[in-house]
Amino acid sequence: MKLRFALAFLASTASAAQACEPPPDLAGAARIESRDTILFFRTSPPKIAIGQHFSVDAVVCAKAQGAPPAGVRVDAQMPAHRHGMNYRARVTAKGAGRYVADGLLFHMPGRWQLVFDVERPGRTERLTRDLEVE
Amino acid sequence: MAADERVELDPVEIRLILRHGPWPQPVLRDPSNRVSGNAAAGALGARLFFDPRLSSDGAIACASCHVPARAWTDGRPRAVGRAPLERNTPTVLDAGLGRWFGRDGAADSLWSFALKPITDPREMGAGPRQVAGAVRADRTNACLYESAFGEPPAAADERALVNVAKALAAYVETLRSARTPFDDFRDALARGDREAMARYPAAARRGLKTFVGKGRCSVCHFGPAFTNGEFHDVGIPFALGPGRVDAGRHEGIKRLHASPFNLLGQYSDDPTGAAATKTKHVEPQHANFGQFKTPSLRNVALTAPYMHDGRIATLRDVVRHYSELDLDRAHADGEALLRPLGLSDGESDDLVAFLETLTAPRATAVPPRAAQIAGCGP
Numbered sequence A: 001m002k003l004r005f006a007l008a009f010l011a012s013t014a015s016a017a018q019a020c021e022p023p024p025d026l027a028g029a030a031r032i033e034s035r036d037t038i039l040f041f042r043t044s045p046p047k048i049a050i051g052q053h054f055s056v057d058a059v060v061c062a063k064a065q066g067a068p069p070a071g072v073r074v075d076a077q078m079p080a081h082r083h084g085m086n087y088r089a090r091v092t093a094k095g096a097g098r099y100v101a102d103g104l105l106f107h108m109p110g111r112w113q114l115v116f117d118v119e120r121p122g123r124t125e126r127l128t129r130d131l132e133v134e
Numbered sequence B: 001m002a003a004d005e006r007v008e009l010d011p012v013e014i015r016l017i018l019r020h021g022p023w024p025q026p027v028l029r030d031p032s033n034r035v036s037g038n039a040a041a042g043a044l045g046a047r048l049f050f051d052p053r054l055s056s057d058g059a060i061a062c063a064s065c066h067v068p069a070r071a072w073t074d075g076r077p078r079a080v081g082r083a084p085l086e087r088n089t090p091t092v093l094d095a096g097l098g099r100w101f102g103r104d105g106a107a108d109s110l111w112s113f114a115l116k117p118i119t120d121p122r123e124m125g126a127g128p129r130q131v132a133g134a135v136r137a138d139r140t141n142a143c144l145y146e147s148a149f150g151e152p153p154a155a156a157d158e159r160a161l162v163n164v165a166k167a168l169a170a171y172v173e174t175l176r177s178a179r180t181p182f183d184d185f186r187d188a189l190a191r192g193d194r195e196a197m198a199r200y201p202a203a204a205r206r207g208l209k210t211f212v213g214k215g216r217c218s219v220c221h222f223g224p225a226f227t228n229g230e231f232h233d234v235g236i237p238f239a240l241g242p243g244r245v246d247a248g249r250h251e252g253i254k255r256l257h258a259s260p261f262n263l264l265g266q267y268s269d270d271p272t273g274a275a276a277t278k279t280k281h282v283e284p285q286h287a288n289f290g291q292f293k294t295p296s297l298r299n300v301a302l303t304a305p306y307m308h309d310g311r312i313a314t315l316r317d318v319v320r321h322y323s324e325l326d327l328d329r330a331h332a333d334g335e336a337l338l339r340p341l342g343l344s345d346g347e348s349d350d351l352v353a354f355l356e357t358l359t360a361p362r363a364t365a366v367p368p369r370a371a372q373i374a375g376c377g378p
Helices: A002-019 B011-018 B039-049 B110-119 B128-136 B139-149 B157-172 B181-191 B202-212 B249-258 B274-281 B315-323 B345-356
Strands: A030-033 A037-044 A054-062 A071-078 A090-095 A098-104 A110-120 A123-133 B239-241
Touching: A030 A123, A037 A110, A037 A123, A054 A071, A054 A110, A071 A090, A071 A098, A098 B274, B011 B181, B011 B202, B039 B128, B039 B139, B039 B157, B110 B157, B128 B139, B128 B157, B139 B157, B181 B202, B202 B345, B315 B345
Parallel strands: none
Antiparallel strands: A030 A037, A037 A054, A054 A098, A071 A110, A090 A098, A110 A123
16 A cells, blocks of 8 residues: 555656646747756747847746746846846746746857746745857 | 066966957847948948037037047046046947946946037037037938938928937948957967967067966956946046045946937837847946956057056056055955956066957048048048
């Protein structure tokens, strides 16, 4: 009985995590994972050009039995230079954990860090991904 | 020119150098200006650029400060219109390639930027009626206006003023600098032509290595135009006097958003609104205080003095500024982009030698007569 319960629990958690898959139009998207969250994202255009605005299309979901995200903020910074972008991204929730952030622009070459602040009631979790931009 | 002394470049340096081309860049029409690229508008703009009737006292034209023989600047530390101003006159060569216009980026289009000097009481001090009158009352101007815009000069003075600014922009877009000795070297490097590369002076090549390497100049002076088109605090004081400061980009963003002539307004001709993306997403941040636009370095040897207020007289002094940078002044809002370069005299001389190779032939030439438009007289 205990074994059957344990197997059922593992299946439910595995299936909850496996349920967070990118939709077909984000197949092959970059994946970031934290303790509570899985996030897939793709930039548009796919190759970021210095001095050109771009968007980020993301899917965010909770792992296991965590609370689903209430929202996402998107920003970027250059950690080595200690500065961010000169532009404020605007995030639009598309439903079902899908978000689109517009208006990003990287104004110099080097290592940028995309920052996703995933909001839940009472707390915010930060996920990041470094990008080398030429 | 000195023969090549085998100043070798490593693969990283080569990659960074190649990013500074090709040149010239393709001319892109401004979607917010329906007469961008229009020959009649360019011809009208060419006439008006040199016409002092656009000023309230009939004494100042755009060309009074943007003097062709001075690479389209005025050679002064700070501009002087009808009154002294706080900032150095930037060149308008290659201005059409910019994203933001003005030292503080208060304008998001070349045509809206043209409105500021025309209407500022300290510069040309003209109002919409006067500017519109300068077009309506001149037969050739009126003819060119109608040819460009498809209608006589607008009855509404403000609309006519904006269209004049669009014609000026259509002219200024054509002021493009030619290829330079650096461009010849860059392209030779791209195709591996060592014989052509050898014609580039060794001192300039050493300076170029510093530019893309130790100096990290190419981080902000990026790409074919040698500017990232954005704003930085480079340790130049911005106090104007007791209790007065030049807030630079911070104030520029506020003025941009308050302007009825920005790309979110009724005068933009862009049907998609895409041109206004930058305007929608820029917001003043604390770090913007005291930041000024990174200028292009093309023809920099011709546009002394330097910095937003013209306080630095020579290129050698500019290099000294960065070599001996005051970190206490330059660390705006904790940004850690700049550091004193600690260049030797030789390195500094070489860096200046490189910058001098960004000078295009005929950058100070008076432009050829604008295209004749049939039926519109001389």
